[in-house]
Amino acid sequence: MEPRRRIPAAERRESILAAASIVFGERGYAGATTDQIATAAGISQAYVVRAFGSKETLFVEVARRAVMRIEAAFRAAVAATDGGRTVQQRLGAAYIDLIADRGILLSLLHIFSLGHDAAIGPVGRSGFMRIYRLLRDEAGLSPEDASHFLAEGMLINTVLALQLHDTGDPDALELVTQACGGDLGKFRSLAAAADG
Amino acid sequence: MEPRRRIPAAERRESILAAASIVFGERGYAGATTDQIATAAGISQAYVVRAFGSKETLFVEVARRAVMRIEAAFRAAVAATDGGRTVQQRLGAAYIDLIADRGILLSLLHIFSLGHDAAIGPVGRSGFMRIYRLLRDEAGLSPEDASHFLAEGMLINTVLALQLHDTGDPDALELVTQACGGDLGKFRSLAAAADG
DNA sequence: GTCTATAGGCTGATAGAC
DNA sequence: GTCTATCAGCCTATAGAC
Numbered sequence: 457m458e459p460r461r462r463i464p465a466a467e468r469r470e471s472i473l474a475a476a477s478i479v480f481g482e483r484g485y486a487g488a489t490t491d492q493i494a495t496a497a498g499i500s501q502a503y504v505v506r507a508f509g510s511k512e513t514l515f516v517e518v519a520r521r522a523v524m525r526i527e528a529a530f531r532a533a534v535a536a537t538d539g540g541r542t543v544q545q546r547l548g549a550a551y552i553d554l555i556a557d558r559g560i561l562l563s564l565l566h567i568f569s570l571g572h573d574a575a576i577g578p579v580g581r582s583g584f585m586r587i588y589r590l591l592r593d594e595a596g597l598s599p600e601d602a603s604h605f606l607a608e609g610m611l612i613n614t615v616l617a618l619q620l621h622d623t624g625d626p627d628a629l630e631l632v633t634q635a636c637g638g639d640l641g642k643f644r645s646l647a648a649a650a651d652g
Numbered sequence: 653m654e655p656r657r658r659i660p661a662a663e664r665r666e667s668i669l670a671a672a673s674i675v676f677g678e679r680g681y682a683g684a685t686t687d688q689i690a691t692a693a694g695i696s697q698a699y700v701v702r703a704f705g706s707k708e709t710l711f712v713e714v715a716r717r718a719v720m721r722i723e724a725a726f727r728a729a730v731a732a733t734d735g736g737r738t739v740q741q742r743l744g745a746a747y748i749d750l751i752a753d754r755g756i757l758l759s760l761l762h763i764f765s766l767g768h769d770a771a772i773g774p775v776g777r778s779g780f781m782r783i784y785r786l787l788r789d790e791a792g793l794s795p796e797d798a799s800h801f802l803a804e805g806m807l808i809n810t811v812l813a814l815q816l817h818d819t820g821d822p823d824a825l826e827l828v829t830q831a832c833g834g835d836l837g838k839f840r841s842l843a844a845a846a847d848g
Numbered sequence: 849g850t851c852t853a854t855a856g857g858c859t860g861a862t863a864g865a866c
Numbered sequence: 867g868t869c870t871a872t873c874a875g876c877c878t879a880t881a882g883a884c
Contacts, residue, residue, distance in 0.1 A: 459866085462867050484765060486683030489859065500869055505861055507867095565765040569680060569758060571814040580814050581824075588827050603807065603830035610806035611799065618767040618776050628777075631784050634799035655884080658849050685877060696851055701879055703849095 457500055465507075472497045472507055474559075476518050481562030485515050485570060512575055519576060522563040523583030527590060529554050534595045543595050544605060548637065551609055555616065556642045565617055611635045616643060653696055661703070668693045668703055670755075672714050677758030681711050681766060708771055715772060718759040719779030723786060725750050730791045739791050740801060744833065747805055751812065752838045761813055807831045812839060 463471075475496035479488045490511050494501040508514040533550040534543060541549075555561040567580040591602040615621065615635050620628040621643045636643070671693035675684045686707050690697040704710040729746040730739060737745075751757040763776040787798040811817065811831050816824040817839045832839075 457869065459868055465867075468867080482768065484680055484682055486680055490861090491859075501859090502861080502863095502870080503868055511860065562765060565761065568810050568813045569761040569765055572678065577815065581816060581819065584810070584814055584816065585821060585824055585827075589823060592823075599826055599830055603827060604803075606810075606827075607800075607803040607807035607831070610810050611803035614764050614780070614802075614806050617764045618780055619773065620777060620780070623777065625781060627785060627788075628781055630795055631781075631799060631802075634795050635803070653851065655850055661849075664849080686879090687877075697877090698852080698879080698881095699850055707878070 460499060468499075469507060472499070472504060472514070473518060473521060476504075476514055477522070477559035477563055480515060480518055480566065481559045484566050485576070490514075516575055516579055518563055519567050519579045519583075522560045522567070523579070523587070525560060526551070526554060526583075526587060530587065530590055531594065534590075543597070544601070547591070547595060547605065548608070552612070552636060552642065555613065558616075561613060561616055565613060608635070656695060664695075665703060668695070668700055668710070669714060669717060672700075672710055673718070673755035673759055676711060676714055676762065677755045680762050681772070686710075712771055712775055714759055715763050715775050716779075718756045718763070719775070719783070721756060722747070722750060722779075722783060726783065726786055727790065730786075739793070740797070743787070743791060743801065744804070748808070748832060748838065751809065754812075757809060757812055761809060804831070 472493065476488075476493045479493045479496050482488070483492070490504045491501040493514075494504045497504065504514070505511070508517065529550045530547055533546040536546055538546055555564075567576060567583070570576040571580050588602060588606065591597045591605060592599060595602075597605060612635050615628075615632050621632045623629075632643075668689065672684075672689045675689045675692050678684070679688070686700045687697040689710075690700045693700065700710070701707070704713065725746045726743055729742040732742055734742055751760075763772060763779070766772040767776050784798060784802065787793045787801060788795060791798075793801060808831050811824075811828050817828045819825075828839075
């Protein structure tokens with residue numbers, strides 16, 4: 457690998473994080489290798505490790521970013537004064553926009569399934585609870601509504617992760633339509649993009 | 653390791669599958685090792701591989717079993733003629749009973765996050781759709797009700813995987829109570845058992 | 849049916865040059 | 867800031883004995 461252009465550390469960190477989000481998403485924490493992330497980021501394996509200290513630190517940072525992006529998107533949705541739509545509708549649309557980024561979607565799932573891990577569990581718990589409080593206290597949802605909203609989100613996560621929207625199966629289409637409220641356009645194009 | 657008692661192959665397979673369900677659940681497919689599974693099953697690493705051909709085959713079998721257990725439990729819940737309770741209530745209770753087995757719960761989450769995998773994705777998709785059809789065609793739920801039921805299940809998965817039921821946080825308790833419909837007893841005792 | 853031994857491959861991290 | 871080289875460890879799978 458020929459030496460790359462020197463780039464400010466902060467900027468390089470961002471591109472590593474972007475690559476890591478995709479690779480960790482596809483393979484999971486244990487399944488992903490620092491070498492795969494390095495290749496995706498266009499740098500050497502050793503540099504990935506050096507930039508973040510360890511693979512685990514890098515994953516925790518990716519996880520933290522994913523949660524922060526959700527919080528930011530929800531805050532914007534709450535703040536938006538969009539005439540016709542309810543807060544729930546704005547929040548739902550914001551969530552679907554966000555997890556059309558498969559890196560974020562899959563990061564979330566991996567965080568959940570590593571809930572018992574000493575390093576990642578706390579990130580997942582505190583992130584999930586911050587989002588719950590945001591829905592309840594800032595968006596003004598009742599505990600029941602907040603819970604329902606989260607439940608719908610978790611089902612969307614699942615059907616998208618399983619790629620049920622990509623099947624020919626009409627029952628799958630029926631389910632995905634129910635889950636996403638008919639707002640499938642984004643994921644169809646996503647699937648098409650992934651094929652090419 | 654001294655040679656163990658000779659045991660019929662079928663029986664040995666079951667004990668390996670039981671051990672694998674726990675270890676795969678805790679560490680994920682890539683994170684778990686055949687040696688950890690062997691230790692949990694009380695046999696040698698080589699024998700685990702020999703008994704199933706490969707680690708991947710073993711995982712696929714674990715995944716298949718988890719889905720089948722859910723189907724069986726739901727069929728029983730549908731068939732049960734339990735005076736006071738609705739089908740939804742019976743199904744919900746059956747689900748909560750089932751995923752109190754953390755091995756099954758976490759197996760599910762790992763299947764979801766491996767939805768893109770060539771070997772595991774198909775198992776996840778066909779299993780999920782079989783369960784959807786069961787809810788719709790055998791339990792008689794409308795597509796909307798089936799979708800809501802699944803959504804609630806996915807939220808329960810998440811809060812249990814994150815172990816939010818184990819936190820002192822009162823907000824977490826509020827959320828878990830909403831998600832599980834107040835039926836927390838099983839998970840408390842589970843947590844206590846895990847501590848000991 | 850079950851084990852021991854080990855080959856062969858991959859991985860995260862470190863050292864050190866530029 | 868970035869790379870090459872490399873080590874030490876771990877992991878799956880196979881071979882072969884009992």
